[in-house]
Amino acid sequence: MKKAQDELNMWKLEEEKEVYVILSTLTNMVAEYIRELNIDIEAMAYYDFLFAKGRYSKSIDGRSVSFNSKSYIDIKQGKHPLLGRNAVPLDFTSGDKYRAVVITGPNTGGKTVALKTVGLLTMMAQSGLHVPVEQNSEFAVFADILVDIGDGQSIEQNLSTFSSHIKNVINILNCADNHTLVIVDEIGSGTDPEEGMGIAIAVLEQLYDKGAAILATTHYSEIKDFARNHEGFINGSMEFDINTLKPLYKLNIGKAGESNAFLIALKLGMNRNIIERAHEVTYKEKKDYSQYKWEDKLKENYQEVEIHKQKTAEFKEAKKKNAAIERTKAKSKFNLGDCVYISFMNRTGVICETENSKGEYGVMVMKKKLKINQKRLSLYISGEEMYPEDYDFDIVFESKQNRKNKKILSKRHEEGVEVIISKGDSR
Known part of the structure; x- marks a missing residue:
């Protein structure tokens, strides 16, 4: 028995040696064609990349665009690729008579989305991708696209909202030149309004002097006046339906927008006397807000909300009962006699x-x-x-x-x- 076992072990070793010889031989044969294989792999990767670009372009209804080196951007009916084809298209022009656009308007009106759309489409176009725009759109080629969007406050680094914005703005000022697109959201926000406004205007002046193309958003009325009176700047606003108090998500270049905070607060039910007093404190003038009457609409909305709440509660209750029935049915997996x-x-x-x-x-x-x-x-x-x-x-x-x-x-x-x-x- 021991002799047979030794013989079996010997044959297993011989088998392993033969497998090693075969694999080594095949490896050497492949190594002789390493150059050809590398060329084939590179070609496959390149064509795979091209096909992926084509499929993505088809999915977003993308088109090719023309380029220039004059910091001129002309976006016709552009759409943010992540918002889909049903998104409200954006028309944006900059770099001809002006190269700094300051966008104003109410919160949730689409200002930040407009910034992101311009920046993302510019980067996509420079990367060789088709972009979701109409024909004859044109993009500038920038060496850098410098962006400060969002709230970068950090407990770990002991940074407040204002500090994080300022840190980004300092880096942007150090890198900006005439081949740079600068995108800044809510410039000067997060601190005392007077000081924040002063910093915002000084930063915009410095960026403009450096030759950068600028796209910024703000709520400060002083910055709107600055953009109106400063050469090379222009105001823009996100359109707003004053009757329904709903944003239209359309950019209107050449006109400053209003935050409409008073009207929104009035529609939500704040006392009209408080709104009129707030207007007087803010603008040093009196204004009668009695012309804006939404009481009936508020009642209708309230009733609709209550009905919706009741239906939601009924639906949840029915869902609970159905779940309980299902649990009861599923409780016993087997029955007597199975x-x-x-x-x-x-x-x-x-x-x-x-x-x-x-x-x-x-x-x-x-x-x-x-x-x-x-x-x-x-x-x-x-x-x-x-x-x-x-x-x-x-x-x-x-x-x-x-x-x-x-x-x-x-x-x-x-x-x-x-x-x-x-x-x-x-x-």
């Missing part, structure tokens, strides 16, 4: 006791009752198929004597007669 397959015993048995708190069923196997977890059981034949309706399972699960005693006790009490009930039996 024939189940017992995986670890490789044989079948019949469910004789319902599930207990541990997830175990009583299973009759070879005339013995065993407790087996449901995870080790699978349905083989349902009891409905095996037995007729209202079948008396005592015939299967109970001994003859037990059944006889049950019959006696159902009629009368008799001393010495007892019925043995298995633990966990719910029948």
Whole structure:
């Protein structure tokens, strides 16, 4: 026996040696064509990249654009690729008579989306991708696109909102030149309004002097006046429906926008006297806001909200009831009389006791009752198929004597007669 085992081990070693020889030979054969293989891999990667660009262009309805080196941007019906084809298109022009656009308007009006759309489309075009715009759109080629968007406050670095913005703006000022596009959202925000406004105007002047193309948003009225009076700057605004108080998400270059905070607060239910006093404090003039009457609309909206809440509550309640019914149905995986397959015993048995708190069923196997977890059981034949309706399972699960005693006790009490009930039996 030992001799045979040694011989087997020797042949296994010989087999491993032969496998090594074969693999080494094949590797050497492949290595002779390493240059050709590298060329093929590069070609495959290049064509895969081209096809991916084509598929992406088709998915966003992209088009090719023309380029210039004069910091001139002319976007016709541009759409942010992540917003889909149903997004409100953006028309944007800069770099001809002006190269700095300051956008104003209410919150949630689309100012930040407009900034991101211009910046992202510019980067996509410079990367060789088609962009979702109409024909005859034109983009400038920039050496850098410097952006400060969002709230970069950090507990770890002990930076507030204002500090994080200023840190980004300092880096932008150090890098900006006449080949740079600078995009700044809510410039000068996060601090005292007067000081923030002063910093914002000084930064915009410095960026303009450096020759950068500028796209910025703000709520400061002083910056709107600065853009109106400073050469090379122009105001822009996101259009707003004053009747419905809803943003239209359209950029209107050449006109400054209003934040409409007073009107929005008035529509939401703030007292008209408070709004008029706020207007007087802000603009040093009185204004009558009684012309804006939304009381009826507010009542209708309130009723609609209440109806919506009621329907939502009813829906949630119905959902809970359905879930409870489903849980009740799913609670018992097997029923009495079901024939189940017992995986670890490789044989079948019949469910004789319902599930207990541990997830175990009583299973009759070879005339013995065993407790087996449901995870080790699978349905083989349902009891409905095996037995007729209202079948008396005592015939299967109970001994003859037990059944006889049950019959006696159902009629009368008799001393010495007892019925043995298995633990966990719910029948």
